[in-house]
Amino acid sequence: MQKSLYNLNNGENIFSGYVERKSLFKNKRVLSSSFIPDNIPHRDAEISQISSIIAPALRGYTPNNVFIYGTCGTGKSLTVQFVLNQLHEVNKNADNEIKSMYINCKMKKVADTEYRLFAHMLKEIGHDVPDTGLPTDVLYNKFFETIDSKKQLIIIILDEIDALFKKVGDEFLYNLTRINLELKQAQISLIGITNDLSFLNDLDARVKSSLGEEEILFKPYNAMQLKDILMNRVKEGFNQSDIDNVVVNKCAALAAQEHGDARRALDLLRVAGELAERLGDVKVEEKHVNMAEEKIDIDKIIEIIKTQPKQSQAVLYAIINCDEKCLTGDVFEKYKDICLKNNIKILTQRRVGDLINEMDMLSILTSKVISKGRYGRTRAISLSVSDNVSNKIRNILKTRFEL
DNA sequence: AGTCCACAGGAAGGGCAGGCGA
DNA sequence: TCGCCTGCCCTTCCTGTGGACT
Incomplete structure (x- = not known):
């Protein structure tokens, strides 16, 4: 049986398992997108x-x-x-x-x-x-x-x-x-x-x-170029026997689908390594890349939401608690409810509209102006994240607001 | 063709926090 | 300390919009 990374309740120091285990990384810094390498391939x-x-x-x-x-x-x-x-x-x-x-x-x-x-x-x-x-x-x-x-x-x-x-x-x-x-x-x-x-x-x-x-x-990188970039970083960043070739191919392919984004490819590679290490696995494998893909998306969006002002969070909580395609008027009504129950100052509908626009710019949600004929013009608002991420956001906001 | 609705969104201005100079 | 100035956040007021309905 694999020895746990952290020794709990056996008298040993809880970090001793972590220290004893050999790291999968040789130099994690080179896997960061902000690292400036000695040469930049394909540029x-x-x-x-x-x-x-x-x-x-x-x-x-x-x-x-x-x-x-x-x-x-x-x-x-x-x-x-x-x-x-x-x-x-x-x-x-x-x-x-x-x-x-x-x-x-x-x-x-x-x-x-x-x-x-x-x-x-x-x-x-x-x-x-x-x-x-x-x-x-x-x-x-x-x-x-x-x-x-x-x-x-x-x-x-x-x-x-x-x-x-x-x-x-x-x-x-x-x-x-x-x-x-x-x-x-x-x-x-x-x-x-x-x-x-x-x-x-x-x-x-x-x-x-x-x-x-x-x-x-x-121009965007293609999958082959991304693979080259990753291989260069893998040489310096990982102990090479600890990483599957499939991992590099998969990271490159996934990033190539996202308009050749090398930053995304590097993030996938680094997070996959971190997850493998955290799980105590001896090798980075394809399954870790799949897990990394989800984790990166969730982390990114949740970080943005946590740093939003309270008013924007209240508006977002209102949107989450509306029906799938909610309209500005519905959101504003729900938002007022949330403010009253949580003792928050109610902003005007004009300002709430601007907050919705700001979150649209941050890709947290999508809003589209639609006309409902004689029933007026409004905006249809929906979250631009998966159900899984949406549930995570809901849970975070649930701890901050009553409804 | 004209009316109507429910907003969108621009413009102007108020209140507040903070800096500067007298 | 006070008056004045600024940026920022927000409100108020207003006009514009586009498609369903009459």
Whole structure:
């Protein structure tokens, strides 16, 4: 019989079984999607394109702004960070100073408004600013003065740039793309990254021409390319005898179905390994990938829900407790019930509508405007998760609200 | 063809928390 | 400390919408 990982009630230290057992992982860090490897397979063309665009920085010139687009998990951010690391390495001892700033515009409370974007960039260059209270133009001027205090090139990478654009428009991009005209010593160069292929078309023509000086498209990986990527990581990440070849094939195939998402493939591989280890199995097998697939989906959605404000959670609980295809009016009635029973302030239907929209954007639910003829126009709302996940969400929210 | 419904969603403004300068 | 300014969250008010019904 397999010895339990954790010794309970036998007098031994409960962790001794875990420590004694050999780990399936050799270096778990390389299986993380944020890990930057020494080489990025199947992205030679893109690396060479980006390098040739930013290379003039090494001779003291300002590189053109670059706009990079491609679906999720195609290696856009990774490739950019890889190229910039190489750039910094070469430029280590050079006279002209090059700095880079990576900002994820989708991060709530970090860079999801123009104010927060400039506050974040100021913090990056060592200027602490309050989270609120200052006029945005004061922050803009402070940023301007700070970077222009010496000769330097700053490369700003705005990841998920479409998220910020959707929220505040393209004024901030206009300001950033014009900033070089006013700077005396420093220069900035922008790299915009997005999953939204149509994003550039929505921009003002002036912003479009300056941001889209150079455009690079990242095509999705196919199953074979994903397999290559995974094999590279498996070599460094796992003790190879501990992992079935079928596992790599399955992870690659599943991720290829999801528009060639390498991040998904790596997550599947890592979580499958974690599950195998947690179960005390000696090898990562196909069954662990199946379990990983479900776990990743559930974890992701539950993490989002747990971090939502109480009002959004109450609205979601109302939706869960409505019929399968519920309408805005039904949700609002249920929501009011929940608020009354739980002593929560009732927001207006207008605001609840916005909260529903926000959760739609987070892919927690789907809402579609429908017309019911003389019975008015409304939105049909349904959860965009499986029954299993929906039950898990219900159980979590049940502990927070009475109904 | 006109009416009607139940909202959607834009615009404007209020209240609050927080920073700044006098 | 106070008045003023800001961003953010929210409400109020308003117009627009589209298809069933008359």
